[in-house]
Amino acid sequence: MTTLNLNATPQPQQASATQRPAPLLSISGLSKRYRRQDPLAVENVGFDLGNGEILALLGPSGCGKSTTLRMIAGFEHPESGDILLRGKSILDQPPQQRRIGIVFQDYALFPHMSLGQNVAFAMRHLPKAKRPARAREWLDMVGLADLAERMPDELSGGQQQRVALARTLAAEPQLVLLDEPFSNLDAALRESTRKEVRQLFKAAGTSVILVTHDQAEALSFADQVGVMHAGKLIQVDRPERVYQHPATAFVAEFLGHTNLLDANADGEIAQTALGPVAITPATSGQVRVSLRPEHLALATAPDGQGATVVEREFRGHDCFYLLEQHGQRFCAITPSHTLWQIGEQVSLEPQRTATVLQY
Amino acid sequence: MSHSAELASPAARRALPRGRARRVPLHILLPSLLVAGAMLVPLFYLGLRAFEADPQTLNNLLLRQRNLDLLLNTLSLAAGVVVMTTLMALPLAWLVVRTDIRFKRLLTILGVIPLAVPGYVMAYALIGLGGNYGVLAQLTGVQLPRIEGYFGATLALSLYTFPYLFLNLRATLAGLDGNLEESARSLGYGSREIFLKITLPHLAPSLMAGWLVITLYVLGDFGAVALMRYEAFSYAIYTQYSGAFDRIYAAWLSIMLLAVAASFVMLDSLVVKRRLARVGTGVARPVKPMRLGRLRWLAYPYLLLIFGASVGLPTLILGYWLVLAPPDLSFFARVPGTFLRSAGAALPAALLAAAFALPVAYLTVRYRSTAATLIERSAYIGYAIPPLTLALAMVFFSLHTAPFLYQTLTLLVVTWAMASLALALGPIRNALLQTRPNMEEAAHSLGHGPFSTFLWVIFPRLRRGILAGIALVFVLCMKELPITFLLAPTGYTTLAVTVFTRTSEGMLAEAAPFAAAIVVFSSLSVGFLLTKEGKR
Structure with missing residues (x-):
């Protein structure tokens, strides 16, 4: 497989955006319902996207993330709310006037056009004579310049994806939308492609919104992660913040394994089934906290004390345990240099601060 | 073969675009409504003429x-x-x-x-x-x-x-x-x-x-x-x-x-x-x-x-x-002219039917709704209705509202197109079903408006479906008899009409060259359509 040639990136023709901190895209109060009797598919969604920023909308299927994306692209009309691009509402503009590019999950390459023609089709702003050469430059950027004469059905999935990307960029959009663009690639290709595409966007300063249900993809690809659930945008933050300080139990569980503990908080400490645990933010009263499994340490416990190892999943670099203590289940991930057997008694020791959940 | 093509597979029908509630653009809605109207108006005039009778006569007519x-x-x-x-x-x-x-x-x-x-x-x-x-x-x-x-x-x-x-x-x-x-x-x-x-x-x-x-x-x-x-x-x-x-x-x-x-x-x-x-996910064997x-x-x-x-x-x-x-050689000599008369009316009818079918197919595939389904159904009226009924309805319609159309080629062509619209609709709709809606969305997001998107992205994908639709209608009209019989201008004898009148007068030898022309032409076109279908 070829690698992306970052140096060949054609410079976008538009002048670089002004340095004002005003967001590129600003969305507020966005709601959408497909049929009158249905519940809202998207409910009161709002967020800002800075210039050159990559935002991932993450959530299970049916959470409204794709609908949000399609409203930004202009394929769906919101019931209420507004979408501002560089401070101006684009709701009245049809998709073809918004200059927002989109890469579809199935890439949507035009099957009757060669790769070169597919890319050239995006260059309405250029005179016809200049398009083929320029298309070649864009294909060169994704390492496919030699295949300009090929037809889409002659390409592998990974190559088709690169062409779709080149075609989208060739229109020189102000914003690029990616609708689960890596989900049709096989696992081995997915990770490396993701990395290269991110480098490409970063080098070109492209602003991107990515929609995905794959938390690993969202966490590694994006500068900001927005988690959606049942039509609502629950939390938007940097990937590490969303992972370590989830706002709700849903976010905590969707981003990975976690221990949800009922706790009695008193300032920065809460009493839990695992004993006293440091919490953030400080609060008091009955709360629920999330403690990640890698933040639990295991130690051999004297007989009859602590938790019992119920299940064990050896994963090479680390080991995942399911433990039971007083009828309650916990999970823990520890480095694999020390291993416990199923049935062994261990003590659970929280190593990090647990996060207080809103609900 | 023409009829199996009309039944879209359920799987394909289910792959509807997500934007169900989108507003239908006027350049699709208006022609579709026109088609639906064109199907219903003649029936109205048929009824109008039928109820012209006074109650006494009506009783007399109905209870025979x-x-x-x-x-x-x-x-x-x-x-x-x-x-x-x-x-x-x-x-x-x-x-x-x-x-x-x-x-x-x-x-x-x-x-x-x-x-x-x-x-x-x-x-x-x-x-x-x-x-x-x-x-x-x-x-x-x-x-x-x-x-x-x-x-x-x-x-x-x-x-x-x-x-x-x-x-x-x-x-x-x-x-x-x-x-x-x-x-x-x-x-x-x-x-x-x-x-x-x-x-x-x-x-x-x-x-x-x-x-x-x-x-x-x-x-x-x-x-x-x-x-x-x-x-x-x-x-x-x-x-x-x-x-x-x-x-x-x-x-x-x-x-x-x-x-x-x-x-x-x-x-x-x-x-x-x-x-x-x-049921189940196994592979059919x-x-x-x-x-x-x-x-x-x-x-x-x-x-x-x-x-x-x-x-x-x-x-x-x-x-x-x-x-x-064999009959006299002069009968053979008349075949090419008669053939051209048949084709001269069948070709415009086929083009018209395809032009009617395009917006209707677009409406039913891309903007599904109850109204769209009704419009699609109405397109099948012309197909299911007995041809003589349709022809008679068109006679009444033209005599009542547009007498200048009566006994013209235009009326024949329009009626043929209505009768065969469903045939053209099948392949065009199937081709459209095979073109995913995000093709259009991709073109829009690349800055192309509806016209440019249709011309460069959709039409190339539909070309074969449209051609197949035109061919089906053309072949049907070349053989068509009852509508031609009632609506063709005086003296405009087609192959079908010639075969029919000669045979009914017992002139079997004189009918033979024309019947042979129909059979040869139809065999060639059936063969052509079969090979097309094989390639698909």
């Missing part, structure tokens, strides 16, 4: 014994043709798909060829065979009674229409999961029980679909029925209209015929509700062909009989009149 006779005659003709075509098509489909019989490809082609011999040509061949001066008497001295009446009409229509049923059954049998029958066998069922309990229920929808197509054809047929002098509705409408000039009674007969056709369509939609989808063994000695004579009658007979009769007892 003759109406009941016509109804019984028409129904028994339809029943006879359905039984006969099933006896021909079911064993043939079984032999071709499920047994180790040889020359399967040839047998399949032979099973489609009769579509190229329209009912009135088939009637011509049957009439030419028997009787005092019939071909059989001339060649062998054996004299067969003249074939006519109920028997003749049933035979002519069956020999022409059984390919519709054959094609439907063949496709279903070939697509049937072999595992179903094998699991029934492993549960202890014998071949006969398996056929009755497993295979036949799965064939039921395609049997029903084929029967409906054939029944609608029989109800609408005019040529074969008239040549065989069988008193069915369409024949009565024609004689009433052209001979007796009692147009109110003709209108009433048309409405009665329409009611019969409509009740068959409704009956069909009521019955075909059963679910026969494949074709069935191992059955060894015929000694049954072969039954199969070959059977095939000989079917194809001898449906393909051999017309070939023999036409060959006799063309080669052994």
Whole structure:
């Protein structure tokens, strides 16, 4: 497989955006319902996207993330709310006037056009004579310049994806939308492609919104992660913040394994089934906290004390345990240099601060 | 083949765009509404003319014994043709798909060829065979009674229409999961029980679909029925209209015929509700062909009989009149001109039908809604309605609102396009279903508006569907008789009209060159459409 040639990136023709901190895209109060009797598919969604920023909308299927994306692209009309691009509402503009590019999950390459023609089709702003050469430059950027004469059905999935990307960029959009663009690639290709595409966007300063249900993809690809659930945008933050300080139990569980503990908080400490645990933010009263499994340490416990190892999943670099203590289940991930057997008694020791959940 | 193409697969229908509630652009909505309106307006005028009669006359018209006779005659003709075509098509489909019989490809082609011999040509061949001066008497001295009446009409229509049923059954049998029958066998069922309990229920929808197509054809047929002098509705409408000039009674007969056709369509939609989808995710496996063994000695004579009658007979009769007892050379000389007259009206009709079908297909595929479904249904009115009824409705419509159109080529072309719109709709809609909506979205997001997107992205994908639609309509119109008969301008004789009038006047030799031209042209186009379909 070829690698992306970052140096060949054609410079976008538009002048670089002004340095004002005003967001590129600003969305507020966005709601959408497909049929009158249905519940809202998207409910009161709002967020800002800075210039050159990559935002991932993450959530299970049916959470409204794709609908949000399609409203930004202009394929769906919101019931209420507004979408501002560089401070101006684009709701009245049809998709073809918004200059927002989109890469579809199935890439949507035009099957009757060669790769070169597919890319050239995006260059309405250029005179016809200049398009083929320029298309070649864009294909060169994704390492496919030699295949300009090929037809889409002659390409592998990974190559088709690169062409779709080149075609989208060739229109020189102000914003690029990616609708689960890596989900049709096989696992081995997915990770490396993701990395290269991110480098490409970063080098070109492209602003991107990515929609995905794959938390690993969202966490590694994006500068900001927005988690959606049942039509609502629950939390938007940097990937590490969303992972370590989830706002709700849903976010905590969707981003990975976690221990949800009922706790009695008193300032920065809460009493839990695992004993006293440091919490953030400080609060008091009955709360629920999330403690990640890698933040639990295991130690051999004297007989009859602590938790019992119920299940064990050896994963090479680390080991995942399911433990039971007083009828309650916990999970823990520890480095694999020390291993416990199923049935062994261990003590659970929280190593990090647990996060207080809103609900 | 044309009719199976109309039924889009359920899977394809389910792949609807997410934007169900999107507003339909005017450049799609307006033409679609126009099509729906065009289908309904003539029917309105048919009713208008029918109710011109005063109550006394009306009573008189409706309660005639003759109406009941016509109804019984028409129904028994339809029943006879359905039984006969099933006896021909079911064993043939079984032999071709499920047994180790040889020359399967040839047998399949032979099973489609009769579509190229329209009912009135088939009637011509049957009439030419028997009787005092019939071909059989001339060649062998054996004299067969003249074939006519109920028997003749049933035979002519069956020999022409059984390919519709054959094609439907063949496709279903070939697509049937072999595992179903094998699991029934492993549960202890014998071949006969398996056929009755497993295979036949799965064939039921395609049997029903084929029967409906054939029944609608029989109800609408005019040529074969008239040549065989069988008193069915369409024949009565024609004689009433052209001979007796009692147009109110003709209108009433048309409405009665329409009611019969409509009740068959409704009956069909009521019955075909059963679910026969494949359950589970396993891979469907074709069935191992059955060894015929000694049954072969039954199969070959059977095939000989079917194809001898449906393909051999017309070939023999036409060959006799063309080669052994040809008419004057001047008749041959008139064929090209007549052919061009047929084509000159059929081509614009085909283009018009495709132009009508395009917005309707777009509306129903991309903007699905109850209203869109209604508009699509209305496009099928022209197809299901008996042609004579439609033609008569158009006569009343033009006389009432646009007398300058009466007896013009324009009226013929428009009516043909309405009658065959559904044929053009099938392939265009299927092509559109195969073009995912995000093709358009991708083009829009790249800055292309609706016009440029259609021209560069959608049209290239639909080109084959549009061409197939045009071809289907063109072929249909080239053979069309009843509408032409009523609507063609005086003196505008097409191939079909020439064959019909000469045959009904007993001038079989003089009809032969024109009938041969139809058969040759239709065979070529059926072959062309078959190879196209194979490539898809």
